[in-house]
Structures are given as C-alpha cells and as structure tokens.
Amino acid sequence: MRFGGLTAVNDLSFDIPDDGLIGLIGPNGAGKTTVFNMITGFYRPTAGDILYQEQSVVGLKPFEVGRKGIARTFQNIRLCPSLSVFESAQVAFARSINYGFTQASLHLGKCQSEERRVRDAILHILEMFDLVDVRDEQSTSLPYGAQRRLEIARALATGPQLLLLDEPAAGMNPSEKSDLMKLITRIREKFNIAILMIEHDMPVVMGICESIYVLDYGVMIAYGTPDEICCNPAVIEAYLGEQV
C-alpha cells in the first residue's frame, strides 16, 4: 500500500485461521490501521491481494466487504450521538432486515414480525455485553469502556465471520481491560469466529492472542506465539530502539 511516495505497508502476507485470534502489533505509524482499512475496503491496495473465504475482496466498497461478513471497530470510537444504545445496535440490522422501502414506509406486511425479531436479537446481544440496562441512554453519553463494548456489540450484530478490532483496550482502566479480555474470550466461544486485533496493550495481547504479527515501518518483522514474540530481539529493538 503506497500513499504517493510513502510506502505504508510493504510486502505483508499473513493468514487468519477460521477461528483464530490473531494480534497485530507494532509501534505507532507501523501501518496496522492501514492494514485494517485495506481489508475493509476503505483503501485499495496498490499491489497484492486480499482473500476472504477464497475470494478476493480487493476493489469492493466498504459496505460490500461488510456484507461479506467482515466487521470492524474503530480506533477512535465512532458512535452516532443522536442514537440511543438500542438504536445504535439497530443500525447493524438495517441491511439484513427482511422488508423493503414500501413496507417500511407504510408499516405493513412482514414489518411487525421482523421488527420484533430484530428487537429480540438486539436485546440478546446487549444482554451479552451488559448494556441492556442503559439501552435508552444516548450512546455517546456512556462511559468510555461501555462505548467500546457497544462498538464491538454493534459489529458483532452484523453477523460477521471475521471481526477486526482496532485497539479495543485503548483508554481503558485495568479493570475494564480485564473485563474486555474475558469478553473477547467469550465472543470466541459463543460465535466461533476469527478475530484480528490491533492492540498496544501488551498484557492484553499476550494474554489472549494465539499468535502475533509484528509490523514496523510497514514491514512484518516478527511472527509467532506470544512467548516467542516477547523475547524476540527484532521486536524489542523496534519498540525500544537498538542497544548502545
């Protein structure tokens, strides 16, 4: 991936197993979020290919990638201020709901039963994320950790096979972090999906990821299990600099 003369991500190649939990780490500006933006169609890679379930997703629009079953969260939380918690989750069902414009506008036909189905599904997912009690609150008025949870809940509500989490623990306090780790583990057990996670917080990454890729200046410098990564000299050098 190149931006003008800058090569942001170069010659990166990796696989995500069907139900794997993969960490993507690296110093600031290493190109981690760029990788996410390429996978989800916000950037088009200047070279190379991205295969998802053996099909290329390069060149698809973001919403088409979303429909194929890749959901993501954002580094800086993106919730709509005018929507309540419940409505924010409702947005995730907007494309899968089974009625059209005419039925929606006249509130006829399958509308009522579909709305009921979606309502149950939303309450179910909010329950799981411990957000049921605040469902009528304005989404952006929630505490930070709860906003992060809502963003993940919303992404999961689209029914993805691959979930991309961009720094889910950023800005969380230690107890929120440990809740998050439990939550991610629970998501894996319940939904049986693949997760790719960008994270700076080493205890979180080391605690839950099965394997970790390390990026620096857009190049992959290391790959391995958490134990291998934390004593890899190249990784230590990227983060802390060369020994004098």
Place this chain on the structure above:
Amino acid sequence: MMSGIPNSRWLFIAFVLISLAVTFVEDSINPYFFQVIIYVGINIILASSLSLINGFAGQFSLGHAGFMAIGAYTSAYVSSLIVTSTDGFAATALFPLILLSGGVMASLFGLLVGFPSFRVKGDYLAITTLGFGEIIRVVIQNLDFLGGARGFTSIPRISNTFWVFSTVALVVFVISNIVRSTWGKGFLAISEDEISAEAMGINSARYKMTAFATGAFFAGIAGALYAHFVTYINPSQFGFIRSIEIVVMVIVGGMHNIAGVVIAAVVLTILPEALRPIAEYRMVIYSLMLVVIMLTRPQGIFGTTRAFTDWRRKLLASFGAKGKA
C-alpha cells in the same frame, strides 16, 4: 416509539376523515383564512419531506423549491391535457393521477440531484442543489409550452382541504414510519457517521438516493397541490428564497424531529400572516425571531427526537404510568 408521534394507522385514517369532513364546510370559511390553512398544509408537506433529506439523512439540499416547481408544472401540464370538461367530479377522479405525475417527475429529478451527494457534502452540496433549483427555474422560464416567464394560467382549481391534508397525513405517516423502522435507522447512521455505517454493510449511496427521491416525490406533490389551488403559477414563485423558507422550517423544528418540523411549518406559515397588522415591521420581527431561536435553541425549538421522548417519558412517569422502553 421514537419519532414523537404515536405509530398509529388509526391516527392517519382519522386525520384523513377529518380533512374530508372539513371539505364540506370549507365554503363557509373566510377565503383568506382558508388560503392560509391550505398554505399551512402545503408547507407541512414540503418541510417534512425536506426533513428526510436535510434532517434524517444528513444531506444539505437547497433545491426543494426546484422539486416543487417540477411537480407544479408537470401536474399543471398533465391536467391541461386530461382535464377537459369543467365537471368537478371528473377532475376530482383524475386528481390522484395528476398529483402522482408531479410527484414521480420530481422524484426522477431527485435521483439526478442525489448523484452529486456521493462526492459532495455539506456546504458544497448545498451550493450544488441551489444551482439545480435555479437551473430548473430558468429552464421553465424559457419553455414556451409551459408559458415561459408569463406563467402557466387557468389550471383547474381542484385542491381542497381533503387533498392537501390527506397528503399531509400520508407524508408524516410515511416519514415517521421510515425513520422509526430498523431499515430507516440507516439514514441516521449515514447522517452522523458514513464510515462506520459503511463498515456495518450500509450502502450509503443507496440511502442518499432514496432520501432524495422520496423527499422530491412529496415536494412534487406539494407543488401539484399548490398549482391546483392558486390556478396560476410562474417561475418566480419557486425561487431559492422558497427553498430557504423550507430549510428554516426544518432547522427551527429540529433536524431529527418530524413532530417539531410539522409544528414549525404551522407556526412559520401563520406568523407572517398574523403579523400583517404591523405592516413593514413584520419581516423584521420574523427574522429577529429566527435569530433568537438559533441563539437560544440551536438544536431547533423542539430539539431532537430524544429530547422529546425523554420529556414524554418523564411526563408519563410523573403521572405514575410506566415509561415506555
């Protein structure tokens, strides 16, 4: 549940029946008051249809008078072709068709204007749509078969309280249903954050087109109702000042609040009329009032839907009733 208006088909039907009943006594209403009542109805249709585009879908259109003009002229032309007799009954029977012709034509242009919204946002989109409205006006001015600058004359007078206010009921019913539905949450999602909406599989281009086509459709019908009420239309009636008036109604009423927009349309139509006794000061007071509203209630007098439902919930709670989820 969330639009501030109870979701009731019965409310819609009751409203249509009342407007039908009023039709039978409308001859006994003072003609001036009657005219104001009809303008109130037409402005409600215009403002609530624009609230779908500018409010819920978060676009910024200044071209609503253009859509209204297309509806007015299309319907006037269609009725000059098909309404030949002066028989009131035949004209009434054909009227839905005439209204639809105006709405459909405006809606087609709405799709056309929707295209730039994929690339252009905010102020830039406002200028683009403003340009569109002016183009429409100038083109009509130079089309001889539509009367050009002289205007289109002798349109049959068919609009009455029934036609105008059943359309009001329909447009409010449709738009509040849309924004309340799960499908319609897509509009709110793209209006506030297109990127996260896209990530959730929402086709923002399609939602924008739907907003423009639907909004333009009802504006076209409003134009048709207007043409068949005043019986004479000319291009200068659809200038951009008209568009601005409608935008003001949406902003004053609250961008995400259909009930507020309806009330704003009523107040802002009646107010300039009510101020007539003070003659030349009336527009000063009108404008001053807008400035005061924007300074004190930038979110619109009635705020967002949320403020409205919160308020209602509090009210219900204070009466000991159980707050609705």
